[in-house]
Amino acid sequence: MQAYARLVRYGFTLPETLLVLAVLGLSLGIAVPRISALRDSLTVEQEANRILAAHRRSRALSITRSRPVVLSIGPDSMSIHIAGDVSDVWGTGGPGPSGVTLDGSTRRMTFSPLGYTTGLSNATFRLSRGAARRTVVVSRLGRVRLTRP
Numbered sequence: 013m014q015a016y017a018r019l020v021r022y023g024f025t026l027p028e029t030l031l032v033l034a035v036l037g038l039s040l041g042i043a044v045p046r047i048s049a050l051r052d053s054l055t056v057e058q059e060a061n062r063i064l065a066a067h068r069r070s071r072a073l074s075i076t077r078s079r080p081v082v083l084s085i086g087p088d089s090m091s092i093h094i095a096g097d098v099s100d101v102w103g104t105g106g107p108g109p110s111g112v113t114l115d116g117s118t119r120r121m122t123f124s125p126l127g128y129t130t131g132l133s134n135a136t137f138r139l140s141r142g143a144a145r146r147t148v149v150v151s152r153l154g155r156v157r158l159t160r161p
Contacts, residue, residue, distance in 0.1 A: 052142035059107035059114075060139050060146040060158050066090050067121075067156050069102065074123035080130075085137065086118030095122065112141045127154050 063085060070092050074081035080095035091103035107114050115138040121129045129152045137148040147159045 049143060052144040055110055056112055056139050056141050056144040056146045059110060059112045060137075060148050062104075062107070063090070063137055063139075063148045064156050064158065066092065066102075066104075067150060070121070070123050071127045071154055073101065074125055075127045078125045080125065081123045083121045083123065084118055085114075085121075087114045089118075107139055110141075112139050114139055121150070128152060129154065 066083060066085065070081050070083035073092060073094075077094065081101075082093055082095055084091045084093075086106050087108040088106045089103065090106050091100045093100045119135050119137070121135060124130050129150075134152050135148075135150040137150075139146045139148070145161050147161060149157050149159060
């Protein structure tokens with residue numbers, strides 16, 4: 013009986029427990045949306061950087077191999093292949109599987125052996141997830157930049 017009396021004396025009352033739960037609920041209500049927005053922003057940034065890396069890889073490959081290289085960027089896949097070859101040199105998933113939306117259809121850019129893109133190769137890739145937005149702008153001269161609207 014003494015052990016029970018000691019436990020009751022050192023325990024928490026119902027109002028104390030409810031107060032702790034209320035403060036915890038308010039804290040989570042404030043923190044969760046911010047954490048979700050941060051996660052969306054980081055995911056979109058990562059996918060934009062993957063597009064930048066694919067562009068740079070394609071340009072470098074066309075220069076080192078002295079052959080035209082085709083970069084294809086779509087919502088579900090990105091791939092690089094040398095013009096005239098059947099198989100891809102490099103390929104990976106696009107931004108779609110990570111929940112990032114890529115506006116438009118699959119774009120193909122052909123890089124000359126000098127590293128320039130040929131034809132109408134200026135491109136704008138708009139990526140979004142939740143409220144996070146990034147734009148990758150590619151010029152035909154090989155410049156790539158990432159903008160944050």
